Amino acid sequence: MASRTGRTSEAQPWHPQMTRRLAVQAGAVGLLGLGIEHLGALRAMGGPATPKGRDDRAVIYIFLSGGLSQLDSFDLKPDAPAEIRGEFRPIATRTPGLSICEHLPKLAERSGLWSLVRSLTHSSNDHSAGHHIMLSGRSDLPSGFDPTKPRPSDWPSIASIAGALCPPRNNLPPAVVLPEKLIHSTGRAIPGQFGGEMGAKHDPWFIEASPFDPTAYGAYPTYEFDHQQRPPAGAKTKRFQTPSLGLPEGFSESRLAGRLGLLATLDRQRSALENSAAAGGFDDERQGAVSLLTDRKVKQAFDVLHAPDAVLDRYGRHTFGWSLLMAKRLVEAGVKLVQVNLGNNETWDNHGNIFPHLKDKLFPPTDQAVSALLDDLNASGLLDSTLVVMAGEFGRTPKISRLAEFYKLPGRDHWGPAQSVLLAGGGVQGGRVIGSTDKIGGYPRSDPHPPENFAATIYNALGLPSNVSWRDPQDRPHFVYHGEPISALM
Template identity: 65%
Template sequence: MSHPAGHNPSHDWQHGGFTRRQALQAGAVGILGLGMNHLLGLREANAEAQPLGKAKSLIFIFLSGGLSQHDSFDMKPNAPENVRGEFKPIATKTPGLQICEHLPLLAQRSEMWALCRSVTHGSNEHSAGHHMMLTGHSYLPTGFDPNSPKRTDRASIAAIAGYATRGQQKNNLPSAVVLPERLVHNSGRVIPGQHAGEMGPKHDPWIIEAAPFHNMSYGAFPEYSFDHQIRGKADDRVFQAPQLSLPQGLGMQSVRGRLELLSSLKRQRRDLAQHAQVENFDRLRQGAVSLLTDSSVHEALDVTHADAKDLERYGRNSFGWSLLMARKLVSAGVKLVQVNLGNDETWDTHGNAFPHLKDKLFPPTDQAVSALLDDLQSTGELDETMIVMAGEFGRTPKITLLEKSYKLPGRDHWGALQSVLFAGGGVRGGNVIGKSDALGAYPTERPVTPENFAATIYHALGIPATAAWYDVEDRPHHIYHGEPIAELF
C-alpha cells in the first residue's frame, strides 16, 4: 500500500514500536480479535516500549445532561442567592479546596483527584455538546444532524483510543468498551458522537447493553431512579449485562438472559472446538475465540452477582454496578471503558434540581466513584488507571423556574463552563487547574477546550502526539487536535 505524498511512516506510532503497517493491522482486529494473524508479532515488537503517559487503562465517566458546576465542584457561596443555589460548600482533605456538601466521600479523598474548572466550548445544545465532548472537537462537522449520528461525524474518543491502543490490551479483549447503554433521547433518537463516525463502523467501540431503555426514568435504578418531571411511568428495569457472543457467520446466537449463561458457555465451547477442527483456525484465532469462555470476562460482566462486600461499597444500583464492571474490565485488560452514569439527559436538571441532585444523583455517584478510587488504590492500580468524569456542558449561573414543566427551580444548559474531575494515571491529587469568574459563567484562567480534554486522555494512554489514523484511501488523520492539560501531571 502506498503512502500519501509527503507522508513519512517513521513519524507515525513512534511510541510503542508501531510502524504504520502494524498500526493498520492492529486496527483490523474485530471485537474478539478474530482474523488478526500477527498479534503476537506486534506484541513482541512492542515488548520494550516506554509509554508517554503512566496510564495502562482509562475509565471515562460521562454525565449525560450536564452536571451543574455551581452545585458540585465550583461553588460560589458569595454569589447572589439566585446564582449560589441551595447547597453549601464543605472542606475537602486538601487545604483551601471546597466542594458540595452532598459529595462527602469524594471530599474525604481529594488527595486522589484533581479538578479542571475551566472546560469550555460554544454550544448549549445537547446533541452538539455530546458530539464535542465525546469526540474532542469544538467544531461540528459539515452535515451534522443533532437528531441522528452520521458516518461523517467525528470519531468518538473511545473509538480513537481503541484504534490507537489495539494490540496492547491483554487476552484479545476489545480495546474500547462503552457501558451500560447507548445514550438515547427519550424520543428514541440516538445521540451523535458515540461511534467511530468517519473512521467507519469496524472501529466502533464495543457497547455493553446492560441497562434497558426507559424514556421517562433516569438515574441509578432501581433504588435511585427518578423522573425529571414526575410523569408517573413505572421503572421496572433490570440491570443485566449480555453474555459475549461470536460475530455473525459462525452460527452462534447472542445470549442475554443470565439463566442461560452456563449452558450457553458449555455449548459454545463445544461448538467452537468443532469449528476450530473443521475450519482449521490457527493458534491466534483459537486464542481469540477462547475469550468466550474466559472466566474473568464473565465475572466482569456479571456484576450483579459480585462479592457482597464489593456490592455494598459500590452500591446496588446501575451506577455502582457500572463502575464495578468498568473496574473489572480494565483489570482484565480493556484499555478504555466509557461509563455513562445515567441514560441520556439524566443530569439535565432544568427543574427540581436541588432535591434530585441531593437525593437521587449525588449519593450513588459519590459512593460509586469513591469506591472505585479506593479499590484501585488498594491494589496499587490507581497510578496506572486514569479516571475522568465530565458531561457535555455545565449549567447556567442563574437559577430559573420553568413553571409549565417543573414544580421547583433548576439551571439551564451552559457550554461556556464546566468542571471536570481527573484521577489516577499520574494525576496530581488535590490539584485545581483553571478558574471561573465570580458567577461561575466563564473561565478567567486557563480555558480548556474539548481538544485539550481529548488530548489529555490520549497522552495519558501513551498515544504519541504524531499518531494518526488512516482511512480506506490510506489518508492520514491526526489524532491530536490540541495540547494535553500538562498541569494535571
C-alpha cells in the same frame, strides 16, 4: 508510535476488518457488539499478555449526559446572590483551601486522589452538539453536522480513536462503552459517540446492559427518578443485565454460525464446549469465539451482579455502582479505555427540580460509586496507570431559572462556557485545582482549557504520542491531537 504492524505514528489504525453479521449475543445484549469473525481476529492479533509498563495504561471516562452543574458540585459560589449560588453549601475537603458540595462527602474525603479543572470551556449550549464536542474532544463541529442523528462525516469519538490506535489485550477490544448507548427520549441516537469519519467499523464496542426506557433516569433501581416528577405509569421496568457468557442448551455448529445466546448454566457446559472446539468441530474463528465465551477471567469481569456483598455495598446496588465496578474489572482484564455513561437519556439535564434531584437522586450514587472506584484502583496500584476523568457535555447556567409549566421547582439551563471536570490517576497529582471561573461561575477567569486539551490529556494518558495519526481509505493522515495535555495536572 510503533503499531502492531511496525508502522510509525501515521499507521493505519488496527481493527478487525469484518462485518457484524455474526454477533455474539450474551442474553439480550451483545457481548461488546463482537461478531464471531471479530473474535477470531482479536485472538489472532492479541498475542501474549503485554508486560507491565507503557501498554498497561488505561482510561475510565465517566460521562454525565445532560450536563453537571458546576455551581452545585465542584465550583460553588457561596458569596454570590441567592439566584446564583443556589441551595447547597460548600464543605472542606482533605485538601487545604479546596471546598466542594456538601452532598459529595465521600469525594471530599478522597480529595488527595483527584484534581479539578474548573475552566473547561466551549461555545455550545445544545445537547447534541455538546455531546459531539465532549465525546470527540473537538470544539468545531464537522461540516454537515446534524443534531438529530449521527452522520458518517462526524468526528470520531475518543473511544473510537482509542479503539483504533491501542492494541487489544487478552481477547478484549481496546475500548468499550457501557452500560448503554446514549439515546434521546425520542429514541434517536445522540451524535458524537461513534466512529464518524473513521467508518462504522470503528464504532466503539457497546455493552448494552439495560433496555431503553424514555421515562427512566438515574441510578436505577435504587435512585430512579423522573425529571418532571410525573406519577409513575406502572411498575418500574428498568433493569441492569450483565452478560452471562455462553451458548444455549442443545447448541450446534449451525446455531453457532448464526447467533449465540444466553446460557444460564455456563459452568455446567464449559467442558463440553471446550471439548467440541478441541475436536475440530468448528473453524478457527468459531473456536476463538468459544474460547472467549468460556474464559473465566472474562466472565468474572462482566458478572458484577454477583460480586461479593462487601464490594456491592461499597459501589452501590444500582446502575452507577454496577457500571463503575464493571469498568474497573475491564481495565484489570486489559481494556484500554472504558467510557461509562452515568445516566441515560440526559439524566443530568436538570432544568427544574435541580436541588432535590441532585441531593436525593444523583449525588448519592455518584459519590458512592466514584469513591469506591478510586479506592479500589488506588489499593490495587492501578490508579498510577489508570486515568479517571468525569465530565458532561457542558455545565449549567449561573442564574437559576424556572419553567413552571413543566417543573414544580427551579433548575438551571444549558451552559457551554464553563464546566468543572474531575481527573484522578494516570499521572495526575491529587489535590490540585486548575483554572477558575468568575464570581458567578459563568466564564473562565484563568487558565481556560478547550475540549481539545481535555482529549489530549486522555490520549497522553493512553501513551499515544503527540504525532500519532490514522489514515483514511484515500491514505490521507488525520492527526489525533488537536490540543495539548493539561500539564498543570501532572
